Amino acid sequence: MLVDADGRITATATRPHKMLVPRPGWAEHRAEEDWWGDFVAICREVLATSGIAAKDIRAVATSAIGPCMLPVDGKGAPLMNGVLYGVDTRATAQIAALNAEIGKDRIHATCGNALTSQSVGPKIRWLKDTHPDLFTRTAKVLTSTSYITWKLTGEHVIDHYTAANFSPLYDVGKLDWTDALADFLPLDRLPRLLWSTDIAGHVTAAAACETGLAEGTPVTCGTIDAAAEAVSVGVQSPGEMMMMYGSTIFMIQITERPVRDPRLWYAPWLFPGLHASMAGLATSGTLTHWFRDQLARDADFAALTAEAEVSPKGAKGLICLPYFSGERTPIHDPAAKGAFFGLDLTHSRGDMFRAVLEGIAAGTAM
Numbered sequence: 430m431l432v433d434a435d436g437r438i439t440a441t442a443t444r445p446h447k448m449l450v451p452r453p454g455w456a457e458h459r460a461e462e463d464w465w466g467d468f469v470a471i472c473r474e475v476l477a478t479s480g481i482a483a484k485d486i487r488a489v490a491t492s493a494i495g496p497c498m499l500p501v502d503g504k505g506a507p508l509m510n511g512v513l514y515g516v517d518t519r520a521t522a523q524i525a526a527l528n529a530e531i532g533k534d535r536i537h538a539t540c541g542n543a544l545t546s547q548s549v550g551p552k553i554r555w556l557k558d559t560h561p562d563l564f565t566r567t568a569k570v571l572t573s574t575s576y577i578t579w580k581l582t583g584e585h586v587i588d589h590y591t592a593a594n595f596s597p598l599y600d601v602g603k604l605d606w607t608d609a610l611a612d613f614l615p616l617d618r619l620p621r622l623l624w625s626t627d628i629a630g631h632v633t634a635a636a637a638c639e640t641g642l643a644e645g646t647p648v649t650c651g652t653i654d655a656a657a658e659a660v661s662v663g664v665q666s667p668g669e670m671m672m673m674y675g676s677t678i679f680m681i682q683i684t685e686r687p688v689r690d691p692r693l694w695y696a697p698w699l700f701p702g703l704h705a706s707m708a709g710l711a712t713s714g715t716l717t718h719w720f721r722d723q724l725a726r727d728a729d730f731a732a733l734t735a736e737a738e739v740s741p742k743g744a745k746g747l748i749c750l751p752y753f754s755g756e757r758t759p760i761h762d763p764a765a766k767g768a769f770f771g772l773d774l775t776h777s778r779g780d781m782f783r784a785v786l787e788g789i790a791a792g793t794a795m
Contacts, residue, residue, distance in 0.1 A: 492657030518763030582630030736779030
């Protein structure tokens with residue numbers, strides 16, 4: 430979207446894309462097509478529909494899905510699809526190995542977080558363990574936002590909020606990368622650390638040609654999608670919280686001091702001196718889409734909702750565990766499985782969909 434200095438929206442554009450699931454427990458995006466390609470298309474549409482000249486745009490900031498793991502070669506070309514955040518559970522063995530090698534308490538004390546499927550570090554270790562040829566060719570490990578910023582500016586940067594998800598490679602006390610806990614990745618393969626509003630660089634001639642933006646336009650470091658959305662709805666002071674509904678559910682609360690709880694996630698906030706405590710489910714919108722696509726292809730969500738409204742509270746004793754892609758907070762169990770429990774011949778599709786919604790609600794309440 431394009432906004433003026435007072436935050437008024439001038440123009441918007443959208444591009445849908447799907448999460449790729451090549452194997453159970455895996456979740457990916459295509460960096461060039463889904464991240465950069467969509468960004469280019471959105472830029473061009475916003476410029477065309479707004480009537481505002483590219484030279485009048487004061488700055489560009491990006492936010493994208495994350496935290497992700499994307500290895501790129503020395504020329505910046507992706508070596509594989511981007512591995513997504515906590516819904517991707519491929520690095521379970523690496524989480525167990527790192528916990529055994531380093532110790533859970535030491536990891537939590539240094540990184541402010543337990544190692545979970547949300548952590549990027551174990552996914553980097555997975556790359557080294559399972560694809561040593563790709564790992565050898567890896568010049569940088571990026572996330573989605575840092576990939577787009579590199580395409581715009583030629584600079585490899587990442588914000589502190591996102592970097593805190595790279596446990597065990599980020600020290601939240603020192604606000605810096607660390608190899609004190611593990612040395613499976615040379616630190617020079619990680620992006621330069623900045624605060625979200627710091628200027629990362631400027632739009633290059635090549636990026637200007639692709640996007641239609643003006644060469645030399647400042648580009649800030651940016652951040653993860655959920656953090657930017659928290660800012661967009663006014664979350665800025667300690668005690669304020671956002672709950673975001675999407676493919677998953679994600680919650681962010683700003684705090685004055687770090688909250689160290691292994692059931693939750695912690696990160697320094699987007700600006701110095703503030704902190705964030707986070708929680709999230711692994712599936713919510715993805716589960717309702719799965720239900721529609723697999724069990725209700727003749728219905729849309731309005732019809733399914735109407736059927737669920739006829740079902741009584743408790744869905745006639747039917748329970749749905751919404752762990753269809755493992756679960757994130759508070760149980761941090763990538764091996765958790767989804768289930769319908771209590772089915773009998775009196776249950777209808779509406780009962781099942783109500784049980785899905787109630788399962789998501791119960792997981793959120795935890």
